[in-house]
Amino acid sequence: MHSPAPNMTPDLTREKILHAAAAEIHRQGFQAASIAHILASTGLTKGALYHHFPSKQVLGLAVVDEVIRSGLEERLFTPLREANDPLDTLLAYMDRRIRDLTDDAFELGCPLNNLVQEMSPVNEAFKTQLDQILQTWQSVIEQTLITGQAQNRIRQEVDCEATAMFIVSAWEGCWGMAKNRQSAQTFRLCMAQLRQFVLSLAPAT
Numbered sequence: 001m002h003s004p005a006p007n008m009t010p011d012l013t014r015e016k017i018l019h020a021a022a023a024e025i026h027r028q029g030f031q032a033a034s035i036a037h038i039l040a041s042t043g044l045t046k047g048a049l050y051h052h053f054p055s056k057q058v059l060g061l062a063v064v065d066e067v068i069r070s071g072l073e074e075r076l077f078t079p080l081r082e083a084n085d086p087l088d089t090l091l092a093y094m095d096r097r098i099r100d101l102t103d104d105a106f107e108l109g110c111p112l113n114n115l116v117q118e119m120s121p122v123n124e125a126f127k128t129q130l131d132q133i134l135q136t137w138q139s140v141i142e143q144t145l146i147t148g149q150a151q152n153r154i155r156q157e158v159d160c161e162a163t164a165m166f167i168v169s170a171w172e173g174c175w176g177m178a179k180n181r182q183s184a185q186t187f188r189l190c191m192a193q194l195r196q197f198v199l200s201l202a203p204a205t
Helices: 010-028 035-042 046-052 056-082 086-100 111-119 124-150 160-181 184-199
Strands: none
Touching (some): 035 046, 056 086, 086 184, 111 124, 111 160, 124 160
16 A cells, blocks of 8 residues: 655645646546646655545545535535525625626636536436535525525525526526636626526515
């Protein structure tokens, strides 16, 4: 069994590999991602990499779970679950994305969306793990809408499950359009319309 690089704890070595792999996969896609490029960017040996990730697929799935899913959990899922008023939390998050993202953010697109398009049709393990993230996202949005109904912020006749599926699909579609056009303005226009859709779910005044 190979040892980690000198002067680095196993956990730090693993994290370094994981985030270098995430960057490489985001740039190149999983299938074209190069182990050699990952190692060059970390200064680690192949032995150190395979000590933590015995195959390229294991490494890719770890990126999906520990980088992509964990990032969404931190930025979006957990704040929505913990909010007293999750609908306002959702709208505020959408506002930040509309306001803050620049054209540079769309050069490579959304890591989750990219992998769904590339890997779900060809690899069952990736398909399952990516779908779990999308299902979690949909579930969190659904609960946000259900809470909104309880708070009289969302009309009672709204089908929260179907509406949550639509919101997640449209959100990822905004990323796809913006990547294709390499345009933050495209994303802003799409997301602004999606935000207006969420506001339109309110009861009539």
